Amino acid sequence: MKGGGTIPQVWWAFHLLSGPTMAHLLSGISHKIQEKIKLRIKKFLRPFILTYLFLSVAISFYPTFDFYSFKGQSIIIAVSIFNGILGLYVKKIGNDN
Numbered sequence: 001m002k003g004g005g006t007i008p009q010v011w012w013a014f015h016l017l018s019g020p021t022m023a024h025l026l027s028g029i030s031h032k033i034q035e036k037i038k039l040r041i042k043k044f045l046r047p048f049i050l051t052y053l054f055l056s057v058a059i060s061f062y063p064t065f066d067f068y069s070f071k072g073q074s075i076i077i078a079v080s081i082f083n084g085i086l087g088l089y090v091k092k093i094g095n096d097n
Contacts, residue, residue, distance in 0.1 A: 040088060043087050044084040045084065047083045048080045048087070052080040055079060055080065
């Protein structure tokens with residue numbers, strides 16, 4: 001199965017948000033700025049991870065796409081980064097905030 005193994009590849013993102021690593025990275029910054037940074041990271045990571053997982057599964061059914069090549073991974077990561085950046089700037093549909 002070509003698309004298998006994508007969940008361990010992005011597990012680091014969930015650990016970064018909840019683990020002591022985030023606290024260590026933000027230790028010298030004021031609390032208000034820390035909250036803004038955490039919110040931006042969450043707004044970026046959610047669409048990034050969902051796009052990476054769903055695109056990886058969907059594109060694995062395409063017979064000529066080489067998932068494990070550098071080109072294949074760079075395409076998936078580029079699309080995921082683009083979607084993550086859109087998650088920072090585009091509001092959700094139906095969200096009044």
